Structures are given as C-alpha cells and as structure tokens.
Amino acid sequence: MKIQKSYTATDVHVAGEPYRIIKDGPLIHYKSIQELNEKFSLAYEEEIKFLLNEPRGFAGLMGCLVVPPFKSEADAAVIFFDHNGTIPMQHGGVAAVITALLECGQLKAKSSGEYRIETFSGVIGVAAAMKDDEVKLVKLKNEPCHVVQTNVPVSYLDLKTEVSLVQADHLYAIFDKAELPFEIKMEDLPVINQWGQKAIEALEGKYAFSRVILMDHSQKNEGKIKTVTFRPDCYIVRSPGFGTLAACCSYLIENGDIPADSPIENESIFNGKLTAELSAQFEAGYEFSFSARGFITGMQTYVLDPADPLFAGFLLK
Template sequence: MKVEKAYTAIDVHVAGEAFRIIKDAPFIHYSSLEQLDEQFPRVYEEVINLLLNEPRGFAGLNGCLVVPPFSRDADAAVVFFNHGGTVPLQYGGIVAVITALLETGQLSEKESNHYKIETVSGVIPVTAVMENDEVVLVKLENEPCQVVETNVSFSHSELSQYSLVQADQLYAIFDKGSVPFEIRVEDLSELRNWGKSINKEFSKLSIKVTPVLLDRTSLNTGVIKTVTLRGDNFIVRSPGFGATAACYTSLLSKDLLSIDQPLENESIFNSKLKAELTKQIESSYQFTFTCRAFITGMQTYVLDPTDPLAAGFLLK
C-alpha cells in the first residue's frame, strides 16, 4: 500500500450523533476563524470527502476541525462541517470536542470545570466535570429561542398543522397524534415517508425548515420523544439540541409545561438529552443542556493514490 496522505481523528458520539474530530489537517494561511470557515469548503474539499464520505464515513457523520483559539478567553477554536460544507455552530460538536480534548490530555483540566470554545458564532462557555480522567458531565446553554408562528397549515394538503420555532435554525414542530405510527425503529419506513412528504411541501414554499415530529404522551413525567428530519430526508441520530430547545419552547408557549419542569427528550432509539429553562425574556427562552459524550475510536485514515474510491461516495 502506498500512502499519499494521512489524517488522525478522534470519533465521538453525543446521544448517538457521531462526530469526527481532526487536529492535523493541512496548513493554510488565515487571519481569523471566520476566514478559515469561509475558505474551508474549497480548500479542504478533499479532506471532507476523504473523512466523511463512505467507505470511511457515512451520510450522518459530522466533522470538527480543532485549531488554536484567536480569542484570549477561549481554550480552543473549532470549525464545524458536514458533507454540505461548514456549519456555524453544533452544540453536540461542542460537547464532543471538550470531551475529546480533556480525555486525551490535549486540554488541561481546570478546578473550576469551566471552559470556552471559540466558534464563528462566538465563544461558547461550557462546563465539563471529570472523574477518574473521564468526562462524566457536560453542561452548556443554547441561544434564546422563540415561537415564530403557531397552527400553520400547508395549502391544498392533508398534512397536519405545525408550529414554527426559531432556535439554532428554523424548526417546524408536528404533533405525533396526527400520524398513525410511533416514533420507534420498527416504524422507520413510515417515519421516512412522512418526512419526505413534509420536506416536499416545504420545498414548494422555498424556505429552509427542519421538521420535528413530537410525541408528548409522557409529558406529565417530563419526557418527550422526537424524531428530526434533515432536508435530505436523513433522520438525525440524536434527539438534537436545537430540536429539543424548539420543542421545549413550543410546549412552554402553549402552557403545556411548567417553567420549573425539566425536560428529557428521547430519540428514536432512546438516547436522551436533558434540558431545563435557564432564562425567559418576554417570549424568548434559553435552556441549559446536560449530557455526556463517549469516545468511540482513534484512527488514522489514509489515502492510497491508487484507490479508485478516493473521493468516496454516499448512500442515503
């Protein structure tokens, strides 16, 4: 085997969502994190294909490039990316990165347990608690969320009503009571067909919206179950930080949940994210998330110049 290029990465999952963390990407010149983010899809196109595409990756894999921070207050800086290019902020990625840096010794543990990660969306404070050299608890706050519109319907469609909520992106929250299937792996085919129909309707409106199906039958115990569909009809593997915040905001705005009631969101395969209301300013809500990440592997990925699948492929 000939090795043309090699990249070392740490794989981490956060509530089932996979992140691949890279520290040794090729050097390029940049004077700010924003400039690196802007250049990234073009300059690192080959790296994205090599590390995220199959046969080394898969359609739901997220990437994180860790670099030295520009801000004096930050402990590290991160550029988030996926198959489509860079992403301004991924809360799950923050959890993955702080866990990987601390558990591999690339970042020294602080007595305060308080750290800061620089992103193009700003410096994100995060609390990470370690026990026996392992990160056992991570807490962070999201940006304020608010309901944009309720009881929205598609024109000339039998699909159910939804609420629009602005969180890290715009979410459309649908009630599970309007569909004849459950949020479970056994009903995966029905869930995907439903998501395709919803995304088709939103494509007609020419707006970028992320659909979330919400099951609140166990809300009296502070538990909900959701499934989130991306625009490419790919099901998000975790409950999702943004989706959880959007659902929490929608429930609070409808007085279906007490403001002092923490919320636990379960995914289609029962991974969980916990959130509690931190701050309310008029119609905006801000939440604190509590979760944990797990390192699943440390690998060196290589490119053989004779490999006919050097650019990889994606099956969705």
C-alpha cells in the first residue's frame, strides 16, 4: 500500500451528533479566521471528502479544524465544516472541541473553568467543568433567536395542520405532534420518516426554511420536550440540537406554554438529551444557556491509497 495522504483525527459526539476534529491540513497562508474560512472550501476540498464522505465518514458527520487563535483573548480557533463547506457556528462543535482539547491535554485546564473559542461568528465563551481529567459538563450560550410566525395553516395531500417559524441558527419550521397517531421513538421511525418527507414537500417553495421540527411538548409542565429534526434533504439530525432546542423554547415561551424561568430538557428520537435555560430576553429575541457533554469516541489516523477506486468517497442519504 502506498500512502498519499494521512490525517489524524479525534472523534467526539455531543448528545448523539458526531464531530471529527483535525488539527492539521494543507499549508496555506492566512492572516485571520475570516481569510481561512474564505479559502477553506477550495484549499481543503479533498480533505472534506476524504474525512467526511463514506467509507470513512457518513452524511451526518461534522468536521472541526482547530488552529491557534488569531485573537489574544481566545484559547483556540475553529473552522466548522460539513460536506458542503464551512459553517459559521456550531454550538455542538464548540462543546466537542473544548472536550477534546482539555481531555487530550492540548489545552491547559483553568481553575476558573472559563474558555474562549474563536469562530467565524466571533469569540464564543464556554464553561467546562472538569473532574478527574474528564469534562463532565459544558455550558455555552446561543445568539438571540426570535419567533417569526405562528400557527400558519399548511395543507398538502392528507396533511392539514399548522406550522410556526422560528429564526435561530437556522429558520426552523415547528410542527406540533399532538394530533399525530405515532410517538417520537425508534419503533415508529418509518412512519416518522414518511411524515417528515410530506412536511418538507408541503413547505418547499413557500418558506425559506432550513430545518423541520416535529415537537412533542406533552410533558412541558415537567420541563421536558421530545423532538425529531429534519434537514431539507429529509435526513434526520442526530442531536436534540442546540438550535432546535432554542427554537422550541422560544416558541413555547412566546406562546405562554412554559414560564420563562423554567429550564427545558430536549430528548431526541435517539435518546440524546440537551438542556436549555433562558439567560436573557431582548427586543430581538431570546438568548439561552445550554448544558451538554461531549464524549471522545475514537482517535484514528485515516490514510489514502492512490490506487483506491473510491478516492473521493461517496454519500448515501
């Protein structure tokens, strides 16, 4: 076997969503994280396919490139990316990166537990609680999100319902599960997938949505909701979702369904859990503080043989 390329990566999952973290790549010149972000998709085009596509990755895998910080107040800088290129901000990615850097000893633990991660969207404050050299809990805040529209009628084939739109890291279309004859659980995954495809088709061409959420808030009085989130390609997001949780909390608070000072736990169909609590309310919307935990799942060296017929990999969605 001849090795044309090799990359060492640390894999971390946060509430079920996987992240592949690398700290090396093509040697290109850049003076700021904005310049690196601009050059990334072209300079790292082969690396994106190599690290995220099958057979080494899959359609739901996210990437994080960690580099030294550009700003003196930051502890590290990160570029987030998926199969299509860079992403300005990934809250789960921040939790994954701080977990990997601290647990692998690449970032010295601070007695304050407070760290700052530089991203394309700015410098993000993050708190990491450590015990016995493990990161037990990560806390961070989101950008303000706001409710755009509520109770908009939707009619498509046999789907007759209402949708609410909330702007967070994406524009989320939220549907209420109350009247649907299935539960958000693995056993009902086939019918959930069918519903998701129908909901996406109902919204296409009418709203510039980026995610569709099916929310079960029957236990909201106990501080719990359950959701499943779809991308526009019908792929189910593996995490309960920082953005999903922020969007759902904003909707529930705005609708008077939960008190503003009540923490909410969101559980995904895969039983991953995230917790959010309102930290500030502005005219522009709501800001939440999230609690999550990352787990290192592996450290691998990925190699590329030039004779490999699947040089660029492939994706099944």
